[in-house]
Amino acid sequence: MNNKNERLAACGLTQQQLDAYWMPYTGNRDFKQDPRIIVSAEGNYYTDVDGRKIFDGLSGLWTCGAGHSRPEITEAVSRQIKELDYAPAFQFGHPDAFKLAHRITEFMPEGLNRVFFTGSGSESVETALKVARAYWRKKGMASKTCLIGRIKGYHGVNFGGISVGGIGANRVLYGEGIEASHLPHTMLPQNTFVKGMPTEGAYLADELEQLVALHDASNIAAVIVEPLAGSAGVIPPPVGYLQRLRDICDKHNILLIFDEVICGFGRMGANTGAEAFGVVPDMMTIAKQMTNGAIPMGALVARQEIYDTFMDTGGKDYMLEMPHGYTYSAHPVACAAGLAALDLLEKDQLVSRVSSMAPKLEELLHSLKGSQYVTDIRNYGLAGALTIESAPGEPALRPYQIAMSCWKKGFYVRYGGDTIQLGLPFTVETDEMDRLINVLGESIAELS
């Protein structure tokens, strides 16, 4: 169907309905001229309103690694919604919340064993930043408030997250945020086209010493980084970099937070980015893959000592130790989805499947080196990205054109900034990767 009105009619939509929806992170005007409407999904494929099967090259939005509509998850969700559709999260609990919290601690690196539930990655980040400040206050060090992020970091869209975030486009419209400083990013010119982790660049972590010299450690609460930067275009950490950040944080009594909303739950070929890169943070934010994307959910996972600090200084037992929480924290249906998603990850051994398929993605993706406008290629686990040389004055144009061409050819890939991003389903087959990379190559070749 090339005609927009035919397509709307086929899914029973009117122009007014199309207009009513203010779409997130979308070129609304472009979309509404030529809507891309998905009506169902199964395994590694979507079906669009034209009845076309489309390969899911980003696992949703980095959410659905186990593939779509897995019966184990949909059945757990339907069972739960029939039995317990909602339970208040404040002052009351339901069994699955405790079970999921415990399952998550088993999945985490040793030491991260207290789980605070949220409804999304953005909420997890706000929770982490608030806990970091409150932790130091509880310890009698109330001046430790400054938060340090990193250039190119993505930490969701709320005010704390965009303040520590380092993607200019996500900040400029919104005015003043909260007190934050930024480490430099780790994309060195000499690391272009490096496969996996670059060997050069650990020294960039030493910039944290400069920020400590500037602000003084007595004023710094925490450093937050994605172990591998996802949204900015899959930037793996240089070898030794995260370890060096860990060491400097320890030296100066600064909390280290890993934002693992993309890295967590298998994408790196290990349970977490922390495990893949061998560095354990003090707190970790998770979301997305946690429920295989089926129901919105996120969490903050903290070291016990952080939790205990709140418990030990919380006044009378019936008083709140931390006035913070969301209406949908530990939503019973989300908890059921979370438990089923973890079961599935383990039953199908999907984490080790990621590490066994990763070399193939690396080989195929890097075969695009030499294609016109491709100025860098990066990969780790089942994540990969291309940097595309800007068209004059329009850095986002070519990635958009590439992604739209792929969509027309039956492949969904993500475009953002000057990059094309892939986050393959953990269930991807080699021939699907072959076809995806071929189509990507064709779409790049078509650019004028």
Ligand code: PXG
């Ligand atoms: N932290 C990180 C590291 C993320 O990647 C968030 C926080 C925010 O999560 P919520 O659930 O509030 O969206 C994210 C989300 C992309 C893309 O294509 C990435 C995200 C979201 C949408 C698209 O790179 N990351």
Ligand code: PLP
């Ligand atoms: N705004 C109002 C008026 C509310 O009553 C609440 C929650 O009770 C919120 C915002 C926060 O909503 P949530 O808990 O879903 O983040």
